[in-house]
Every structure is written in structure tokens, then in C-alpha cells.
Amino acid sequence: MKVALVGYGYWGINLAKTINANPNLELYSIFDLSKERISTAKEQYSFKEFQSYEELLGDDSIEAIFIATPPQSHYQVAYASLEAGKHTFVEKPYTTSLEEAYALINLAEKKSLITMVDHVFVYSEPVKYLKSNIQKFGDIVYINARRINLGLFQSAVDVLWDLAVHDLSIIDYLVGLDIKRVSAFTKKYGSFPNSAFGDVNIELQNGILIGLNVSWLSPIKIREMIIGGTKLTALYDDTKQDKIKLYNAGVVLNEEFGKAKLYEKMVQYKYGEEEIPKISNKMSLDNSVEFFYDSIVSKKIPMENHRGIISVIKTLELISKIG
Numbered sequence: 001m002k003v004a005l006v007g008y009g010y011w012g013i014n015l016a017k018t019i020n021a022n023p024n025l026e027l028y029s030i031f032d033l034s035k036e037r038i039s040t041a042k043e044q045y046s047f048k049e050f051q052s053y054e055e056l057l058g059d060d061s062i063e064a065i066f067i068a069t070p071p072q073s074h075y076q077v078a079y080a081s082l083e084a085g086k087h088t089f090v091e092k093p094y095t096t097s098l099e100e101a102y103a104l105i106n107l108a109e110k111k112s113l114i115t116m117v118d119h120v121f122v123y124s125e126p127v128k129y130l131k132s133n134i135q136k137f138g139d140i141v142y143i144n145a146r147r148i149n150l151g152l153f154q155s156a157v158d159v160l161w162d163l164a165v166h167d168l169s170i171i172d173y174l175v176g177l178d179i180k181r182v183s184a185f186t187k188k189y190g191s192f193p194n195s196a197f198g199d200v201n202i203e204l205q206n207g208i209l210i211g212l213n214v215s216w217l218s219p220i221k222i223r224e225m226i227i228g229g230t231k232l233t234a235l236y237d238d239t240k241q242d243k244i245k246l247y248n249a250g251v252v253l254n255e256e257f258g259k260a261k262l263y264e265k266m267v268q269y270k271y272g273e274e275e276i277p278k279i280s281n282k283m284s285l286d287n288s289v290e291f292f293y294d295s296i297v298s299k300k301i302p303m304e305n306h307r308g309i310i311s312v313i314k315t316l317e318l319i320s321k322i323g
Contacts, residue, residue, distance in 0.1 A: 004027075005031070006066065007032060010152065012068035019066065024293050067081070071096055072096055087114040095313065114292065114301065116302045129244060130227065134175070136229075137231055143209075146213045146223075146224050159197060167225065172307075174227070175204070177202075179205070184201070197214070198212070198319075199211075233246070246275040247275075
């Protein structure tokens with residue numbers, strides 16, 4: 001299948017490598033407004049060049065477009081791709097507004113095309129493991145996530161739309177994002193126009209408490225999520241070789257106490273063993289791209305991906321209003 005990549009920046013470089021390594025895909029073209037980036041891409045790949053995006057879309061041999069342009073351009077670039085009859089894969093965030101997201105999904109459905117967002121961690125092996133074993137955790141009590149680094153400041157979106165989108169997509173995939181209430185604190189850095197730090201607290205309708213901490217200001221890179229259940233707790237650390245550690249540990253409350261036991265110990269702690277499950281080391285982006293290809297071939301609309309798009313953008317818009 002001949003495909004084109006639009007955008008050869010930070011993530012576009014990763015996408016190009018992944019597409020090129022996929023035996024089912026041919027990286028037919030790379031398009032970027034920067035001539036310097038195209039020259040850099042030509043050092044790695046042999047591809048057809050186009051003078052404009054419109055010219056590229058007019059090539060009927062291209063079946064799918066991979067979009068890795070700045071977030072504020074996603075809607076316009078993706079809409080043109082779908083209008084031209086191309087299956088369309090979009091880097092996160094899918095769009096920067098809910099209205100635009102619905103418009104793209106509806107257009108794809110109207111034209112019988114596949115579109116999806118690259119919520120890349122949803123397709124990671126560790127997160128897929130958590131999803132398939134989530135019932136073993138008992139009732140989920142809380143999820144805490146930290147995603148911080150001395151990062152790439154984004155001019156188009158703030159740190160929540162850049163980093164929190166990952167954790168929100170994972171949480172939505174695992175337990176849903178049916179929000180009861182939310183509070184948020186964000187802060188800009190210097191004269192930079194967008195927030196560079198954010199703390200978000202969410203309570204879901206099912207009682208699960210969520211805490212998110214994101215920052216472009218940390219001198220160290222942290223990518224961790226703790227999922228606490230009544231039976232099992234997991235530490236998911238994407239920076240480690242052993243990305244998931246399971247703990248059979250928790251708090252036991254003695255709810256059967258009367259006045260005579262008022263001063264007795266009502267809280268007991270259960271210290272269980274640590275377990276490191278064996279998980280495939282297949283790359284997340286490989287899985288995401290393969291899922292897109294499979295959806296095209298099978299002509300199966302990725303409904304769960306679409307639900308994730310809407311849930312995550314709804315949540316980000318809600319946080320942005322109060323942050």
C-alpha cells in the first residue's frame with residue numbers, strides 16, 4: 001500500500017522509520033514545507049517529491065496519509081486528505097477542538113474511509129497488558145500519573161494538550177473518562193504564551209480518583225503511572241526496561257468495630273510480593289501503524305479509537321476552561 005507522510009519534524013521522523021519498516025506499506029512520498037527537512041529525509045529515503053500538498057493529494061496511487069504536522073494544522077490537513085479520498089492517520093492531538101474532531105470523523109464515515117488518532121500508548125504492549133488484566137486489580141481506587149521532562153515547548157498547544165493527552169488516552173482506554181468533577185492548576189513560564197506546568201485532579205462517576213502532573217520544566221524525564229486497586233496495584237514506568245511492576249499490597253480496613261474497639265487498630269497493611277510480568281517489547285508505534293493498516297484492509301471503523309478521540313478532547317477542553 002502506497003502511503004505519504006506529511007510533516008517530517010520530531011514525530012514525523014519516527015513515523016517515517018516505522019512506515020518504512022512495515023512490509024505492508026510503501027513510503028511513497030514525504031511532504032514538508034521545509035526544504036531543509038525534505039533534504040534531510042532524502043538522505044534516508046527514496047521517495048517521490050511534490051511541489052504542493054494539493055499535488056500530492058491528486059496522486060491516485062496514494063491510499064493513505066500520515067499526518068505529523070503542528071497540532072493547529074491537523075484539522076485542515078486531515079480534512080483535505082479525507083476530501084481527496086485518502087485514509088488518514090493523525091498524530092496526537094487529533095484536533096484542537098471537539099467540533100473539528102466530530103467533523104473529521106463524520107467526513108470519514110461519509111466517504112467510507114478510515115481515520116484514527118495516534119494515541120500511541122494505547123497500542124503499547126504494557127498498556128494492552130494492563131487492559132487485559134484490569135479485572136485482577138479488583139475495584140480501581142485511584143490512578144496517579146506523572147509525565148514530566150525538560151521538554152519541547154509547543155507554540156500551538158499547552159502542556160496539557162501535549163503531554164496529558166497521553167495519560168488521558170491510557171486512562172480512557174483502561175477505565176473510561178466519565179467525569180463527575182475536575183479541578184486544575186496550570187502555570188505559564190516566563191513570557192511563553194502557553195502553560196508549561198499543570199496539575200489536574202479528576203473524580204470519575206464510578207468514584208475513581210485521578211491525579212495528573214505534567215511539566216515541560218523538569219530536568220529529568222519521568223513517565224510513570226500508578227494504578228491502585230483493592231486487590232492489586234501496578235506501577236507502569238515507560239522509562240524502565242521492566243515497564244510494569246505489580247504489587248499485591250494494599251490497605252485493609254476493619255469495618256466491623258464497635259465502641260469497645262474504638263481505640264484498637266482499625267487499619268492493617270498488607271505487604272505482598274512484587275511481580276514483574278513478561279511483556280513483549282514490540283514498539284508502540286509499530287502497533288499503532290499496524291492497527292491503522294489492518295483497519296483499512298478489513299474496512300473496519302476503529303470505533304474505540306474514535307471514542308477515545310472524543311473522550312480525551314472533551315476532557316482537555318473541560319480542563320482548559322478551568323485551568
